Amino acid sequence: MLVIKRDGSEVAFNQQKIIDAICAAMNSTEKKEDMELAHKLADKVTRKITKLEKVDIEHIQDEVQSALMNSRRKDVAEAYIGYREVRNLKRRERSSLDKKVLGLLELTNEEVLKENSNKDGATIPTQRDLLAGIMAKDFAQTYMIPKRVVEAHNKGDLHFHDQDYSPYFPIYNCMLIDLKGMLENGFKLGNAQIETPKSITTATAITAQIIAQVASHIYGGNTINEIDIILAPYVLESFKKHYRRGLEWLYMLDVSEIEELDISWENAELHEKYPRCLEYAKKLTEKETFDAFQSLEYEINTLVSANGQTPFSTFGFGRGQSWAERQIQISILQNRIRGLGRDGKTAIFPKLIFAMEDGVNLRPGDPNYDIKQLALKCSTLRMYPDVISVPKVEEITGSFKFPMGCRSFLGVYVENGKELHDGRFNMGVVTANLPRIAIRAKGSEEQFYRLLDELLEVCKEGLLYRIERLKGVKAKVAPILYMEGAAGSRLQAEDTIDHLLENGRASISLGYIGIHETMMALYGKSLFEDEELRRKGLQIVQYLSAKTAQWKEETGYGFSLYSTPAESLCYRFCKLDEEKFGVIPGVTDKGYYTNSFHLDVNKKVTPFEKIEFEQPYPKYANGGFITYCEFDSLVNNPEALEAVWDYAYERVPYFGTNTPTDKCLECGYEGEFAATNNGFQCPNCGNRNPKTSSVIRRCCGYLSEPSQRPFNVGKQKEVLSRVKHM
Amino acid sequence: MYIVDYKKFDVINGKGLRHSLFTSGCTHHCKGCFNAATWNFEYGTLYTQELEDRIIADLNMPDVRIAGLSILGGEPFQNVEGLLSLTSRVRSECPGKDIWIWSGYTFEEIVSEPAKLELLSRCDVLIDGKFVLEQRNLKLKWRGSENQRVLDVKKSLREEKAVLLS
Numbered sequence: 001m002l003v004i005k006r007d008g009s010e011v012a013f014n015q016q017k018i019i020d021a022i023c024a025a026m027n028s029t030e031k032k033e034d035m036e037l038a039h040k041l042a043d044k045v046t047r048k049i050t051k052l053e054k055v056d057i058e059h060i061q062d063e064v065q066s067a068l069m070n071s072r073r074k075d076v077a078e079a080y081i082g083y084r085e086v087r088n089l090k091r092r093e094r095s096s097l098d099k100k101v102l103g104l105l106e107l108t109n110e111e112v113l114k115e116n117s118n119k120d121g122a123t124i125p126t127q128r129d130l131l132a133g134i135m136a137k138d139f140a141q142t143y144m145i146p147k148r149v150v151e152a153h154n155k156g157d158l159h160f161h162d163q164d165y166s167p168y169f170p171i172y173n174c175m176l177i178d179l180k181g182m183l184e185n186g187f188k189l190g191n192a193q194i195e196t197p198k199s200i201t202t203a204t205a206i207t208a209q210i211i212a213q214v215a216s217h218i219y220g221g222n223t224i225n226e227i228d229i230i231l232a233p234y235v236l237e238s239f240k241k242h243y244r245r246g247l248e249w250l251y252m253l254d255v256s257e258i259e260e261l262d263i264s265w266e267n268a269e270l271h272e273k274y275p276r277c278l279e280y281a282k283k284l285t286e287k288e289t290f291d292a293f294q295s296l297e298y299e300i301n302t303l304v305s306a307n308g309q310t311p312f313s314t315f316g317f318g319r320g321q322s323w324a325e326r327q328i329q330i331s332i333l334q335n336r337i338r339g340l341g342r343d344g345k346t347a348i349f350p351k352l353i354f355a356m357e358d359g360v361n362l363r364p365g366d367p368n369y370d371i372k373q374l375a376l377k378c379s380t381l382r383m384y385p386d387v388i389s390v391p392k393v394e395e396i397t398g399s400f401k402f403p404m405g406c407r408s409f410l411g412v413y414v415e416n417g418k419e420l421h422d423g424r425f426n427m428g429v430v431t432a433n434l435p436r437i438a439i440r441a442k443g444s445e446e447q448f449y450r451l452l453d454e455l456l457e458v459c460k461e462g463l464l465y466r467i468e469r470l471k472g473v474k475a476k477v478a479p480i481l482y483m484e485g486a487a488g489s490r491l492q493a494e495d496t497i498d499h500l501l502e503n504g505r506a507s508i509s510l511g512y513i514g515i516h517e518t519m520m521a522l523y524g525k526s527l528f529e530d531e532e533l534r535r536k537g538l539q540i541v542q543y544l545s546a547k548t549a550q551w552k553e554e555t556g557y558g559f560s561l562y563s564t565p566a567e568s569l570c571y572r573f574c575k576l577d578e579e580k581f582g583v584i585p586g587v588t589d590k591g592y593y594t595n596s597f598h599l600d601v602n603k604k605v606t607p608f609e610k611i612e613f614e615q616p617y618p619k620y621a622n623g624g625f626i627t628y629c630e631f632d633s634l635v636n637n638p639e640a641l642e643a644v645w646d647y648a649y650e651r652v653p654y655f656g657t658n659t660p661t662d663k664c665l666e667c668g669y670e671g672e673f674a675a676t677n678n679g680f681q682c683p684n685c686g687n688r689n690p691k692t693s694s695v696i697r698r699c700c701g702y703l704s705e706p707s708q709r710p711f712n713v714g715k716q717k718e719v720l721s722r723v724k725h726m
Numbered sequence: 727m728y729i730v731d732y733k734k735f736d737v738i739n740g741k742g743l744r745h746s747l748f749t750s751g752c753t754h755h756c757k758g759c760f761n762a763a764t765w766n767f768e769y770g771t772l773y774t775q776e777l778e779d780r781i782i783a784d785l786n787m788p789d790v791r792i793a794g795l796s797i798l799g800g801e802p803f804q805n806v807e808g809l810l811s812l813t814s815r816v817r818s819e820c821p822g823k824d825i826w827i828w829s830g831y832t833f834e835e836i837v838s839e840p841a842k843l844e845l846l847s848r849c850d851v852l853i854d855g856k857f858v859l860e861q862r863n864l865k866l867k868w869r870g871s872e873n874q875r876v877l878d879v880k881k882s883l884r885e886e887k888a889v890l891l892s
Contacts (some may be wrong), residue, residue, distance in 0.1 A: 466762070608735070634737055637737050637738075640743040646791060647791075669865055671866055683864060684863075684865065
C-alpha cells in the first residue's frame with residue numbers, strides 16, 4: 001500500500017508513523033502515554049485502509065481521529081485534532097508567508113507595499129520594517145491572537161488593525177506626548193541627559209528628537225497638544241537672552257550690572273528705561289522663533305522613524321494669547337505658507353490643527369483674529385490647518401484636547417484632582433465590517449442587529465486581547481515613553497505599565513466603517529434623502545456607542561467608539577465582500593467602502609448640507625471623528641473658506657477642507673491638476689512631469705503626494721470619486 | 727430672459743461665498759469662449775419670479791454668511807431689462823450683500839449707454855472686457871485673460887474713469 005503525501009509524492013505505508021503520532025498527542029495530555037492503546041488504535045486504522053492500493057495522508061489522519069474519538073481517551077483525540085489544526089494552519093501560512101516575503105523582494109506585493117501611503121516601500125529601511133511586519137503578523141495570527149478573532153479578521157468580518165506591529169510587540173497606537181513634562185523635568189535621550197532648554201531654538205530641536213523617538217515606539221500618530229502654550233516659556237528664554245545682549249551692546253552695561261536686573265517680558269519698568277533693548281530683543285526673538293519652527297518642520301519632514309516612515313505627527317495650537325504663544329502660532333503658519341525647499345513645496349507633516357474659539361480668534365475684534373486670517377490663508381494654500389471648535393470638542397468629549405494623531409479623541413480622565421490629557425494614549429482599534437452583516441441580513445433589521453451582536457462579541461474579544469497584551473509590560477521596553485516621560489510617567493525599568501492603561505487613562509477603540517453602504521444594503525437606498533433612514537443610520541452608531549459604554553462599565557478600561565479612517569481597509573472589506581456576495585449596486589460595486597459616518601463621497605451636496613448631515617454622529621462616535629468637505633481652489637478666496645469654517649464651528653467639533661493645493665513648478669500655476677490615466681497634468685501649461693509637479697491629496701487624516709507615490713487601488717478609486725461640495 | 731444656471735455657494739466667481747446667476751445670450755463670440763452654448767439667447771431655462779424670490783431668500787439665508795450675488799453670462803449687459811428688477815431688489819432687500827458683474831463690454835462702453843449704465847450703477851464690482859485667447863492666464867484672479875480688469879464700480883463712476891478694485 002502506498003501513501004500519497006501532501007506534495008503529491010508517494011511512499012510506502014508505515015504503521016509506526018501512526019503510533020508515533022498518537023503517542024505524541026498522548027504526551028501532550030495530562031494522562032500521558034498509553035503504548036498499548038496506541039498500538040491497538042494503529043492496528044484498527046491499518047485494518048480499515050489496508051485493502052486500498054493508494055491512500056491519501058489526510059484520509060489516514062481522519063481515520064486516526066475517528067478511532068481516537070471512539071476510544072476512552074477523548075483527551076487524546078482533542079490533542080490530536082488541535083495538533084492537526086495547528087500543523088495545517090502553519091503549513092498554509094508558511095506557503096503564503098513565503099509568497100509575501102518573495103513579493104517584497106521582487107516588489108510585486110502591492111498590498112504590503114501600498115498599504116500605507118506614508119511609506120516608500122522601495123527603500124531598504126522601509127523594506128526591513130515591512131519584512132518585520134509580515135513576520136510579526138504571521139506569528140501573532142498563529143500563536144497569539146484568539147483564534148476566533150484571527151478567523152474573523154481573515155474572512156473580513158472585522159479588522160484587527162496594525163498586526164505588523166501589535167500584538168507581536170507590546171506596542172500601542174497613538175498618543176498625546178507629554179512634551180511639557182519632559183522639557184520641564186529633563187530626560188535621557190540615547191546617551192545624553194537633556195536639561196530644560198534655555199531658548200526656543202533648543203526647545204524645538206529637542207522636540208524633533210522626542211517626536212522621532214516616540215514615533216519609533218508606537219505605531220500610530222503622535223500629537224503635541226497645544227504646542228504654542230507648551231513652548232512659549234522657551235520663547236521667553238530667548239527673549240531674555242537677546243535682551244541681555246542688547247543691554248550689553250546698545251546700552252554698554254556691565255555683565256555684573258545685567259545680572260542684577262530682573263529681565264522678563266512683563267517688566268515694563270525695565271523696558272521703559274531701555275526701549276531700544278525691548279525692540280531689539282523682540283525683533284530677534286521673533287526671527288529666532290520663526291527659524292526654530294522652520295527647522296522643526298524640516299526635521300519632521302526629513303526624519304525616518306524606526307518604523308520606516310516619516311513620523312505621523314500633529315501640532316495642535318491656537319488658544320494661547322500671550323505674545324510668546326502668538327509668535328509660535330504665527331511662526332508655524334508662516335513657515336507652512338512659505339513651503340519647503342527652493343520650490344516652496346507643501347509640507348506633508350506635521351499635520352496642523354487650529355483651535356477656533358469665540359473671544360480668542362473667531363470674530364473680528366478677537367485678540368487673535370489676525371492669526372485666524374493667517375490660518376485661513378495657510379489652509380487655502382496647504383490644506384492644513386484643519387480646525388477644531390473648542391466648545392464642540394468640550395461638549396462632545398467632555399474636555400478640550402486635540403486628537404491623537406489624525407482623529408482619535410480621548411475622554412475625560414482625572415488624576416490627583418486634575419484633568420489629564422498629555423501622556424495619554426490609545427491602545428488600539430478593531431473595526432467592524434458593518435456593510436457585510438447588512439448584506440447577510442437580507443433586508444431584515446432584526447437579523448442585522450442579531451448579527452451585529454455576534455460580531456461585536458468577537459470585536460470585544462480582540463480588543464480585550466489588545467489590553468491583555470499590554471498588561472504586565474515593563475517600562476524598559478520603551479524608555480522614552482515610560483521612563484523618560486513621554487507617556488507622562490517616570491517608571492523604573494522593571495515596573496509594569498498597567499496603571500497607565502486603567503480607569504480610562506488610555507482608550508481602546510471599536511471602529512466601524514460604511515454606514516452609507518450598510519444603509520444601502522439594508523434598505524436599498526441612500527440615507528441622505530430620507531429622514532427615517534437618517535435616524536436609522538444614527539441608531540446603528542448609537543447602538544455601537546452604547547456597547548462600548550457597556551464594555552467600559554464592565555471592565556473599567558476606556559472603551560470608545562472610533563470612526564476608522566480606513567486608508568486600505570476601505571478597499572479590503574469591499575473587495576472581500578464583492579468576492580463573497582458579488583456585485584451589489586451601491587454597496588460593493590464602487591471598489592471601496594465609505595469612511596465611518598461620512599456621506600457618500602460621490603454625493604453632490606453643498607458643504608452646509610454635508611456638515612448638517614454628519615453633525616449628529618460625533619456625539620456618539622466620540623472616540624474619533626472628523627468631517628471633510630471638498631472644494632475648488634480657494635487660493636483667491638479665503639473669505640469663502642472663513643464662511644464655511646464659521647458655519648462648521650457652530651456644528652461639528654473637527655473639520656477639514658480638501659482643496660486643490662497643487663503647484664506647477666514650471667509655470668507657477670497654483671490650483672488643481674487634472675487627474676489623468678498617466679498621472680497629473682497642469683491645466684495652465686500642460687506640464688505632466690512629476691519632478692516639476694507638486695500634487696497633494698488627503699488620504700485619511702493625513703496628506704500624501706500621489707504624483708510621487710501612487711495610492712492603493714481602492715483609495716485611488718475613492719479619491720477619483722470625490723465630488724466638490726462647492 | 728433665459729438663464730444658463732443659478733449656482734448656490736460659488737467660491738470661484740468673486741470674493742467670499744456667493745450665489746451666481748448666469749444669463750443666456752451673448753453676441754461677442756470671443757475665440758476660446760469656455761461655454762459657447764450660452765451665446766444663444768434662448769439657451770437654458772426661463773427666468774421666473776419664483777427664481778428671483780429664491781435668490782433674494784438665498785442671499786439672506788440666516789446660518790451661512792453669503793457675501794453677495796455674482797452675475798455672469800452669456801453677456802449680462804445684453805439682458806439689462808431682465809436684471810433690473812433683481813438688482814434693485816438685492817439693493818433694497820439684501821443689506822450688506824454686494825453685486826459682482828462680468829461683461830465683454832469695457833467700462834467705457836457701458837457708461838456710454840444709459841440703460842447699461844443703469845444696471846452697472848447697482849453693482850459693486852465689474853470685470854470688463856472680452857476674453858482674448860492669446861492673453862489667457864489661469865493664474866489671474868476672477869478673470870480669464872490679461873486684458874480684462876477688475877473694477878471698483880462706485881469709485882469708477884465717481885471718478886468717471888476705470889478704477890481697479892484695491
